Amino acid sequence: MPKSKEEPKGSKLSASAGGETHQVASGPDARLTTNHGVPVSDNQNSLKAGARGPSLLEDFVLREKIQHFDHERIPERIVHARGSAAHGYFELTTSLAKYTRAKVLTEVGKRTEVFTRFSTVAGGAGSVDTPRDVRGFAVKLYTVEGNWDLVGNNIPVFFIQDAIKFPDLIHAVKMEADRGYPQAASAHDTFWDFIGLMPEATHMIMWAMSDRTLPRSLRMMKGFGVNTFRLLNDKDEATFVKFHWRPKLGTQSTCWDEAVKIAGADPDYHRRDLFDAIDIGAFPEWEFGVQLLSQEEADALPFDILDATKLIPEELYPIQVVGRMVLDRNPMNFFAETEQAAFLPTNMPPGIDVSEDPLLQGRLFSYQDTQLSRLGTVNFHQIPINQAKGCPFQNMQRDGHMQMQAPAGRANYEPNSLGQAGEDGGPREDPQGGFRTAAIAADGAKVRLRAETFADHYSQARLFFRSQTEIEQAHLASALVFELSKVTFAHVRERVLANLQNVDADLAKRVADGLNVALPKASAPAVAPSEMAPSPALRIVGKYPPSLKGRAVGVLVTDGADGTVVANVKAAAEAEGASVKIVAPKIGGVKLKDGKLLAADGQLAGSPSVIFDAVALVLSEAGCAELMKESAATDFVSNAFVHLKAIGFTAEAQALLDKAGVVPDDGVIDLKAGAEAFLPPARTRQWAREPGVRVLA
Ligand code: HDE
Numbered sequence: 001m002p003k004s005k006e007e008p009k010g011s012k013l014s015a016s017a018g019g020e021t022h023q024v025a026s027g028p029d030a031r032l033t034t035n036h037g038v039p040v041s042d043n044q045n046s047l048k049a050g051a052r053g054p055s056l057l058e059d060f061v062l063r064e065k066i067q068h069f070d071h072e073r074i075p076e077r078i079v080h081a082r083g084s085a086a087h088g089y090f091e092l093t094t095s096l097a098k099y100t101r102a103k104v105l106t107e108v109g110k111r112t113e114v115f116t117r118f119s120t121v122a123g124g125a126g127s128v129d130t131p132r133d134v135r136g137f138a139v140k141l142y143t144v145e146g147n148w149d150l151v152g153n154n155i156p157v158f159f160i161q162d163a164i165k166f167p168d169l170i171h172a173v174k175m176e177a178d179r180g181y182p183q184a185a186s187a188h189d190t191f192w193d194f195i196g197l198m199p200e201a202t203h204m205i206m207w208a209m210s211d212r213t214l215p216r217s218l219r220m221m222k223g224f225g226v227n228t229f230r231l232l233n234d235k236d237e238a239t240f241v242k243f244h245w246r247p248k249l250g251t252q253s254t255c256w257d258e259a260v261k262i263a264g265a266d267p268d269y270h271r272r273d274l275f276d277a278i279d280i281g282a283f284p285e286w287e288f289g290v291q292l293l294s295q296e297e298a299d300a301l302p303f304d305i306l307d308a309t310k311l312i313p314e315e316l317y318p319i320q321v322v323g324r325m326v327l328d329r330n331p332m333n334f335f336a337e338t339e340q341a342a343f344l345p346t347n348m349p350p351g352i353d354v355s356e357d358p359l360l361q362g363r364l365f366s367y368q369d370t371q372l373s374r375l376g377t378v379n380f381h382q383i384p385i386n387q388a389k390g391c392p393f394q395n396m397q398r399d400g401h402m403q404m405q406a407p408a409g410r411a412n413y414e415p416n417s418l419g420q421a422g423e424d425g426g427p428r429e430d431p432q433g434g435f436r437t438a439a440i441a442a443d444g445a446k447v448r449l450r451a452e453t454f455a456d457h458y459s460q461a462r463l464f465f466r467s468q469t470e471i472e473q474a475h476l477a478s479a480l481v482f483e484l485s486k487v488t489f490a491h492v493r494e495r496v497l498a499n500l501q502n503v504d505a506d507l508a509k510r511v512a513d514g515l516n517v518a519l520p521k522a523s524a525p526a527v528a529p530s531e532m533a534p535s536p537a538l539r540i541v542g543k544y545p546p547s548l549k550g551r552a553v554g555v556l557v558t559d560g561a562d563g564t565v566v567a568n569v570k571a572a573a574e575a576e577g578a579s580v581k582i583v584a585p586k587i588g589g590v591k592l593k594d595g596k597l598l599a600a601d602g603q604l605a606g607s608p609s610v611i612f613d614a615v616a617l618v619l620s621e622a623g624c625a626e627l628m629k630e631s632a633a634t635d636f637v638s639n640a641f642v643h644l645k646a647i648g649f650t651a652e653a654q655a656l657l658d659k660a661g662v663v664p665d666d667g668v669i670d671l672k673a674g675a676e677a678f679l680p681p682a683r684t685r686q687w688a689r690e691p692g693v694r695v696l697a
Helices: 060-070 163-173 189-197 199-208 256-265 269-279 295-300 334-339 358-375 459-467 470-485 490-503 505-515 563-575 621-627 631-642 651-659 675-682 687-693
Strands: 011-013 023-025 083-092 111-120 135-143 146-153 229-232 238-247 285-293 320-329 352-354 552-557 579-584 614-618 646-649 668-670
Touching (some): 083 269, 146 238, 163 189, 189 490, 199 459, 199 490, 256 470, 256 631, 352 358, 459 490, 470 490, 470 505, 490 505, 552 563, 552 631, 563 675, 614 631, 614 651, 614 675, 621 651, 631 646, 631 687, 646 651
Parallel strands (some): 552 614, 614 646, 646 668
Antiparallel strands (some): 083 111, 135 146, 229 238, 238 285, 285 320
């Protein structure tokens, strides 16, 4: 759409989500108009026949306003409906020119604009941020050779091997068909019924029941392309590739009990965390990495590289870090950008190509198709957030609903001889620079078959479980106990247990004990699982970065608290990059011991400790006595304790600690030792505390 060159006085172009702009008046000239520009004189009263009379059909101002409102919603995404996103850039640090001709992967130092959307899978758009669920990690890179959408997840494998099972999987996990619940939860009959009948899902189930599905922050999640793709170099030689994003803040998770409570305390926990971080300039960053394999190397693997239920252990093929992504700008309008963003795995610049992975092959159809019902037009690529911004896009496609462009000239077909390419003749194909597909032989008989190389459903599930630390294994087993305890059909639980026997006999026994049911015999695996060398890369525990960077500390204060202690804790934590929030019984703040006022960031009842990574209690004796009558205060402390957080305290808080059941350990720090002593335990969770506060499977 042509932009007006001269801006009228007192007006500006509304900042766009990617290209299109429209003039909006600002300043004193900012008057309200209808959608067609007619100035509105009264936005408070509809047109009536007399002050108390009926409204008149003639009132086009009222009708336009109400009608637009009636149609504000578009269908939410069928999966990944709840999400939040940010703008930023991708920067290549090492060229992959040996493997690909895609400029985005060969031009070192060049910054490519991105729009990245994170999501949960099962819940609706209005569900909460912290259910146990896989997270979507979709990146749209506006490259100079067209958009590249790397539509991944925070888990490197998937539940199913063939796209034809996807509708069944999603029907099984979403709200049950008759009752319309549960929302955003896999802990119910239909999900586990399906899972028990689909042994290929077992590896993914290990990941889904691990702490990976309870991310602490969207900024602390890995991202994976999941499917195998190909890179194609300028000689059209193909190399298999797996794509990876690694968060600079490390991979961090919450506890299950904590995630459940966060859902109540702040249903928007993740979206707020991302927005706030970017708002204050703490821009989240990820490394971009690849695993590259030749056809011969792929053939030598003990599993099929086309099978999306398998990963390639990093110990076998290390991730080569070749770039980074920084998210540094919040969307200006959630609907226009985040909601209307359409990610398509078919969006790939020349030099990147798909593989024959049967899951990916189905995805190549689905995403384009779903946009038609969601965005309602074949012209959804013209919505600013979806436009190819890095380069022009032009072809002979015309018209359709919501056409925003007015292509000039008579040539809307090709070939034509009406003029030169780029002039009256319009655009032409580019055999050299255009997208080319890897020339992979494909001449098999038409069959509906699953390759035998896809038949091993348990080796990598075992690899994952056995690679975890003891703590993570206990969390995983306990998550299975929790979920299966919500299953009401005994035969469904039994079938899952029979499958778990093939993963690890000890795991199956722990889960059966946790359910207090008999352990069934192992199901018959299609292929007996084999042992793989443990992969420490698959662990989270023990790898938190030694810093509070990007995390939150809550300081609970009362009237009469020692301001010096508060200031010291704040300074020490902020020096490491934490955000520190003052929590007080009343939002108006407290009067410190020295008489000074200290403003509060949050009121106690609305700022429970679940929204912080570590807490400090800086109380006066009288203040503590008051808090002893306040369950929100006891919960603040007891939850921090059972969620394995560091608790700093002043001596006056002792009675509250005792009432909350806090047992002294390395993570319970008397602040008289100085704020510095609080930092080391605050940088991690007190894993050693867990057996004393929670019975794990
Ligand atoms: Fe998706 N998926 N998916 N998916 N997916 C969608 O497309 C689908 C799969 C993923 O932030 C839908 O625009 C099929 C794997 C993300 O907007 C839909 C299959 C992975 C997002 C769709 C899969 C993903 C989607 C719904 C099996 C990880 C959110 C709305 C063959 C690599 C993108 C939409 C965003 C969204 C189909 C499996 C990731 C229906 C058929 C595997 C992150 O087209």
